Amino acid sequence: MLIDQSKFLFVAISLFFIGLCGIILNRKNIILMLMSIELMLLAVNFNLVVFSVFLDDVVGQIFALFILTVAAAESAIGLAILVVYYRIRGTVSIEYINLLKG
């Protein structure tokens, strides 16, 4: 029995939106933001895997593997920046990250 893929898609989109809300609504911690980005990437991965199974095409799964590696590298860099930032500013709260304001 094949499950209707719209259910999978719903899960993927919900995950993506949870990640988005994590970025937009989160005002406290920048680590949470990194985690939300990871969540969004996972949602996209999930989407790719679902379609790869559905279309019977292995390229989607290979692509998901690529994304996982890139995401790992990216979160490593992000965490490194975070550590450096904490050493300089003494905080990782988003409220105080407003140096971009001209």
Add this chain to the structure above:
Amino acid sequence: MYLLLIFFPLIGFILSISLGRFLSPKGSAFVSCLFVIISFFSSCLSFFEVGFCRSPVYIKLAPWIDSELFDASWGFMFDSLTVSMCVLVTCISSLVHLYSTSYMSHDPHQPRFMSYLSLFTFFMLMLVTSDNFIQLFFGWEGVGLCSYLLINFWFTRLQANKSAIKAMIVNRVGDFGLALGIFSIFLVFKSVDYSTVFSLIPYFSQSKLLFLKFEVDLLTIIGLLLFIGAVGKSAQLGLHTWLPDAMEGPTPVSALIHAATMVTAGVFLIIRCSPIYEYSSSALFYITIIGAITSFFAASIGVFQNDLKKVIAYSTCSQLGYMVFSCGLSNYSVGMFHVLNHAYFKALLFLSAGSVIHALSDEQDMRRMGGLIQVLPFTYTMIMIGSLALMGFPFLTGFYSKDVILEIAYSKYNFLGTFAHWLGIISASITAFYSFKLIIVTFITNPNGYKSSMQSVHDAPFAMAFPLFFLSICSIFVGFLTKDLFIGLGTPFWNGSILVLPEHLNIIDSEFIPIYIKWTPFFVSIFGSSLAITLYYCLSEALFKLYTNNLLFVNIYTFFNKKWFFDRLQNELLISSLLKLGYNTTYKVIDKGLIELFGPSGLTNLTIIFSKQVSILQSGKINQYAFLIFVSLIGLISITLTLSFIKYFINFQLSFIFVIYLLVNNVNFNK
């Protein structure tokens, strides 16, 4: 040769304005004089060829404006009228150039002065030789420009600035009329060439034109519009106020531009357009009336002026009136004859006045002269000859044209002719009066000048004396020599350049008027001059008492001395209200108000407000940025998708109407 005649003064101008610093004042004066004199000799040759040998010359030099609908070319036409003007212009101009070398020798800007004079000569020749109205307009504006530059030559003098601007602006009114006239000529004839327009005139003699929603006679309105141009340039009543003020310029300029040549451009225009005027009797009517009134009006003011040059300026104005009304009475050749004669004796008068002013170190007020006959005998002789010629003393130059003008006015035997004749006679006596008043007050009475101005007094040096001498010879003989050529009965000289309809021709009638009418101008002149001699020589003390004690005479004196309060009337009635309109309405409400609000400053204000609101968006918060990026991405995608989706299903025009409908409904609903 014909082109060189026109362009030699331009070469002189270019050389002396661009190389004036290297050529030294004397060098540039020599160069400009040389070129103008060469031009004079070529004009004499062309006068011989065109005038005597009767071979008019047409030169199409180059296309100027060449569009299918409107063609104007740089073309030159030398017919009898043109070459007479050319000889006049270049002759007076050469003499004035020569005179200026001495008169302006102390001035540091002499090269500039000489170059302006040459430029003026070029533009004047351009004006008279053009073969279409556009090129005439070019020359017309060019001489106006040179007049402005030369009045304003001593640009540090406030009075000169004011006069120059006044001359420019008053002329602008006239030029407006002239431009409208040329527009309407183009509107009707689809051409501005003289030959085309004048040959088509008879077919339009009954046509009407809608002007300002009024149906008016076509040729009348064209004639009157051109006449407004002539009124401005020739200083006729209404727009005459600039001419006396223009005397602020150097005296050679007054002689060349404001007496002999430029101010006659208006008369030249009327004569040139004789085919237009001949078919419109109402235009001729107005020309005659204006000319006759001007001749009387200006003469009456001239009597009560104290400035030496202003007296002569008003005399010019008055003589221009004579020329204009003789044209208005359809005797264009007589008007042209008077233009030519008047140029010689009026240039003579102005240049002699310049000699007096030069001798007295720039003293112009006649009341501070007197007794100059002892120290300036030569200049006295010259002014005497000029004045006698001006008042039409028998067998001098002025006699031949002025008396003929009065005779033809009488022999018209209608209201118009009688009106012009009487005003002309009165002005003739006044002319004699102020001419002799000028001579007596300046030269004969006891010296009234300052010692300082009398100490360095000297008679004219050669460069100034030669032009005076030459002009005096002209003032004595030219009228006699050229009378039969220009206005003799059945003279073939004009050769079709002037059109007079047979029913307007009355020069034959003027030979058969009563003998006492022929003598009248002479007697009134003698009466005027003897009255002037009696009043200012024998009874000057009584006159002084009259002026100082009798209130009535003081009032009369003030009335005429202040030029019939014409300037004041113009200022208070017309100019101040126009100025207020210009400042309050057009400047403050429209320019600074509406246009500024919706134009530059409104836009900048709007941009500033908008950019302030936009900059609020830049909060520096990363999460807000992320939100914005996401929302705009979604918006962009949805717009693209919706459009690409919708366009297959909905007619755009219908949807537009639907949107409008919704909007209207909503507005109504809100109300």
